[in-house]
Amino acid sequence: MSEKTMEFWRWPEYRYTMPNMDWRGAKIVTAGVDIGSVGSKAAVMLDGELYAYSVMRTGGVSEETAIKVTNWALDGTGLKTENLHHVVGTGYGRVNVPFANKTITEIACHARGAHYIYGPSVRTVLDIGGQDCKAIRCDEKGKVVSFLMNDKCAAGTGRGLEVFADLIRVPIEELGKVSLSLTEEPPPVSNTCVIFAKAESLALLRQGWLKEKVAAAYHLAMVDRIIDLLTKVGIERDFVITGGVAKNIGIVSRLERNLGINPLEPKLDPILAGAIGAALFAKALYEKQIGLR
Amino acid sequence: MVAEVFETFREWIDNRHEYARAWKERAGNKVVGYFCTYVPEEILYAANILPVRILGSHEPPTVTEPYIFAMYCHLCRDCLAQGLKGRFDYTDGIVEGQSCLHLRQAFNAWRLHIPTDFAYYIHVPHGIQNPHAIPYLTQELAKFKKALEDWTGKKITDEDLDRGIRIMNRNRELMRKVYEYRKLDNPKLTGLEAMEMVLSSQMVDKEEHSKLLERLLQELPNRKLDRNPGIRLMIIGSEDDDRVFMKNVEALGATFVIDEHCTGSRYIWDDVIPHEDRLFAIASRYVKRIPCPSKDWPEFTRLMHSVRLAKEFRVQGTLVIQNKFCDPHGIEIPPLKEALKSVGVETYPLEFDVTVPWGQFRTRVEAFLETLTGLEELF
Amino acid sequence: MITAGVDVGAKYVKIVLLEDGKNVLTRANGIVEFDVRKSATEVFEKALLDAGLKHEQIVQVVATGMGRKAIHKISPINAGEVVPEVIADAKGTYHLIPTVKTVIDVGAEEGRGVKVGENGKVRDFVINERCAAGAGTFIETMARALEVRVEDMGPLALKSANTIPMNAQCCVFAESEVVTLIHSKVAKEDVAKAIHDAMAGRIASMVLRVGVEKDVALIGGVARNPGFWPPLKRELNTEIVVPEYPEYVGALGAALLAFETEGQK
């Protein structure tokens, strides 16, 4: 693909099945399907343990995406959707998961998923999603205590990064690394609005700034914005980050530096938090249904 | 039966302009559009004029750009847009009772750019907590009454004023009675229905509206709503006639059991207490009524009222709506949050704009409801 | 006498070579890379090649567009004058449509409304402010969310007869409404229409600031998008003329101004 037609904005898509795990022995098989505004994820769990998952871009028809992403997660496991005891849908498109038994918001699911991924010490969850950013406070059970979502501006979100990746022509998953490749931090771009931040970055590039430097300035602006949100909800340790952007080292390292708090290391892909949380709720719901609780 | 009544309210709202035109035909009297509930409709009824509240249509108000800078709330721009689009062309005049800068601007733009026979601005005092407000407003109202008389060429007698007061008091009292049924464990009406009741009362002849309310009150006791009321919510905030939002929220397993805004309880809560000086009586009502925050200083009396409502109606959670750029309401969000928290009621703020992004709001509202129920049994 | 107009826009360089202030000899364009001067030069040479001309045959060059300063009195292009877009827009449109009174120019990052006076002079203008920018970018990201090609967005919108009001004061805000629509299973063509309606509404409300006087012309890259025409006509309730090569009008205006400045010498 030539540089001009390359889709820098496109997030990677992938699936995985845990080796040496077999659903045939499992009592309860559940799935969580997280249809986000940009990315969709499915997590399949055996008795509350993560078994298989998939991550792909949300398409123009969310029903299809829901089916696609779930089938992809089940791909090669021999499982069919009808083998799933219970399914919970979450994310923007949660109502469009045809085979879901219930929907629960991504707020609740991310808190619970973070609890699974990072352990019971988690008190503050930052989820940087496709088009919004959530700061969630939760208790030792992974239950939401309070939460805030950013206002309508998409600054500090995945979509903002897409626009930017296109602009400086760097694949989106490398943006963070690129933004850290200079020793000196520039001032952040002054605009938090995606459109204006883009225009401003373009101006900087044309003034001859290196794309690495502009990337740093853009990431700094995103981080400032995210910190505003975090301070509003109030950060209590342990602090963790979920969602696709959690893998952007340029964001994470700057958050660490500017907040003076190190987020916990994820044991699993943090983009899955919502789907995992949903699958865990599905397990609980199923147990309730069959009288186990 | 009950359903029919609420259906009629809904139709009145959806066909408000047709209604007003027909009324004008029938009664052969003037129709006046008003911007804010601080306009004393008593005096307009006394003059046999039909007051109709000017509200928006929730379409992006493109046409207002030359007249109102977009940093003012969507309500004032949307109201003006209705005028510029000629949707209120049947009104003979417009009146504003002083409240916020936003609506004042809509009034002035209307006065300057839309041909209208009568445009009147009542300087309703802001200092409602000071003792001189009532005598002052009494004189403002006398001036207003005189202006109406000169315009219609007809004297407004004390009897006329008594009639106006009677019409307004009766309508408010009946609606408050309906509100009583929202206190029940399983309310006899939804928040949407309550909103449509009050909203329609601002658009149609109050006497006709009251007749319907009396029918409603006969049958309401026997009504069984076959829906789980779910979480008992209160909605507080800026002017809010977003019926879609009400409907959507109540579909998520909740019921609005009370509200504190000017398309609801704030409009109907207080009556005019008779006094031989009728204008004094009316002035007293508008100074002492549950205030718009734009007038509520130095003490936060409205917050205390909201807390009382939350207790009376056994509210579990509150959604606080701020129309973007509505400073009077925006300024009070943290004090309000604190006041309600002190009685164990959580709040969640939402910023409304001309169109409401339900997708984003659904997640917020649903998550807020989840925190109220705690999804307890699933942990 | 041959003059050149160079419009260094947010996304593309557009160049017009003009003979005697009348005949367009050639039009050329190319993407603006980070090195603006280099990109502009490449397109300039392409244009000379097309027209079979040598650089020294170009008597005067006037530059416009957000990147214009990069070639102002800087060789090789060495533009003698630079003018803001609104002035070039007015000049170019007036040349093509002498009856024009209002010009609407919608590009990738910016929207403009220009009131045109006698001889293509600017009487008044408006350029979108902070929250109402990015018309072009908006369509692009939305095309992505809808999984359709950018160029298919307009035709797709024309297939729909439904109206979904959308607040597009801020296009990013509008975007979240779009995503909501997608998830609530609204047909793609309806969403596409809603997007164009919203964008047209935003541009219209801006143009209304300067007031709409006939004839009204629509220029700039987005003018090629047919999905944008009906809502804009509706919002402004007027007919709209789209000249041939709408994206070159600014460059043409610059070339005309180059011709005039020479004439004055």
Next chain:
Amino acid sequence: MAQIKEYPTEPLKIWNEAKQLRSKYYEDYLTAYERGGLRWAGGAWSFSIIPAGLGEDVYCLTGEPHGATIAFFKDFAAKCHDAVEAAGFPRTLCSYMRNYWGSILLDKYVLADGTVVDGHPAPDFIWQDHICCSHGKWYQVAKWLEEKKGKKVPMYCVDVSVGYPMDKPLEEYKINYIVQQLNDGIEWLEKVTGRKYNDKLLCEAVWNEIKATRLWAEICALNQAVPAPLDEKSMYSLYVMGTLMKHLPECVAFYERLKAEVEDRVRRGIAAVANERFRVITDTQPPWGFLQIFREMEKYGVVSLGSLYTYGLIGMWEYRPDGTWTPKELPPRKPQTREEALKMIVEWTVNRPEWAHFYLPEAKTKMMLSIVKQWNVNAVLLHYNRGCEGLSVHIAENRLGLQKAGVPVFPFEGNMGDEREFDFTGTLARLTAFFASMGLKN
């Protein structure tokens, strides 16, 4: 191109005095207790003459100028905004108000030179007016915030919402409504401060304010001269005295000396901008963090002569029978009694030009057109100020009115106190386009 005429120019002699007065003001408030004095806070628009009757050791902190001072120091302002948003307030509120609340929340205080001292000095009482949707609420919340920090601050707020007298004076009952509130206010002040009120000091203060506000108008009138002796950027540092202490003799004395100097500049043809060739006025408060925009304008030979805001917030004006707009005549004599003083100041205040626009856009447009005519103005730059609902209200109507009269208008969006809402590069680009369309080159 024709050689551009260069005028002689020189800095203002009174400059340092202005600076000192302003720093002293903020320090006096901070250190009031050291002199056994009292501190009060309230709006600059308000009847600051009333607390003056409590004694000469009563120091005030007016909120809007303080908000502007904070805005000038962008970094601190940004911290204020974050603190206010973190407290749950919307970011769309009045930016002066957010700057002020922010410094309470951060418990910091900014001096005129930008020095940030720890501890926000809480007032002993709040004396405010309610001119816009925010003014009364502003201090109601300030009171609420102070109380959370453990200090109960009593508050009195005057309602002035009686309208503006365009063609005929306001009815007696409207004037009385305000006068009565001021009378009550005086009793209230005695109660909360435990001090005996001094009517003589009141009369002095009223007379000072009336003289100061007429003097400022006379100074602004001198800017009709070509070349203009003052440019708006410097005027900001001069009119501010009126927003801080218009009731004090120091203010009167300062304006007398300033008037003398400006008269002298006019006599000698001293210009504010050497290459003056295009005269503009602006409107509403500027984006305080970006005053360099005026320097950019000078590159085009553009001088801003001021605005209805700089002329009419502090300056008092009136229309003559011949239709000219001139500094308002002083009342026949200094007030002798409380009643006389209150009535005089109320009538004086409701006639303030920077009050008209709240009610009657056409009244403001009329005054702006008078300025355009009498000051030989070529164009008007309207700041659509997202930071101030109060002064931006009806501004679009003013634009229409000016254009109808054939005046070129350039509107630009910004925010007086929140830099996130002012796009300097973008605005400059548009401004450049405007000047170019006016045939100006830099």
